[in-house]
Amino acid sequence: MTILLTDTQRSLWWGAVIGGFVVVLAVAALLTILVLLVRTIDQRVAGVKETLLAAERNTDDTVLIAQTADGVEAVLAEGLEHHLFLGRVLGKVRM
Numbered sequence: 001m002t003i004l005l006t007d008t009q010r011s012l013w014w015g016a017v018i019g020g021f022v023v024v025l026a027v028a029a030l031l032t033i034l035v036l037l038v039r040t041i042d043q044r045v046a047g048v049k050e051t052l053l054a055a056e057r058n059t060d061d062t063v064l065i066a067q068t069a070d071g072v073e074a075v076l077a078e079g080l081e082h083h084l085f086l087g088r089v090l091g092k093v094r095m
Contacts, residue, residue: 005013
């Protein structure tokens with residue numbers, strides 16, 4: 001059985017076929033853009049993770065700040081005692 005289409009029907013079928021190809025191409029383009037964006041986001045998330053790990057490593061030794069400050073205070077106090085002693089011995093400081 002052969003089905004003959006009228007010109008209008010044939011035009012409508014070709015319009016549907018071409019429209020389908022356009023939709024398929026649009027979906028492929030949008031999916032490609034989506035994949036590229038997801039890849040970019042993934043790379044940037046990895047960069048943020050590395051930055052956060054570096055920040056964590058940089059702050060691991062903050063406990064030592066107080067100990068270092070105490071050591072500096074002790075060195076300064078000792079230096080002041082030496083200064084005062086030498087000043088008294090050399091007659092430059094009077095008390």
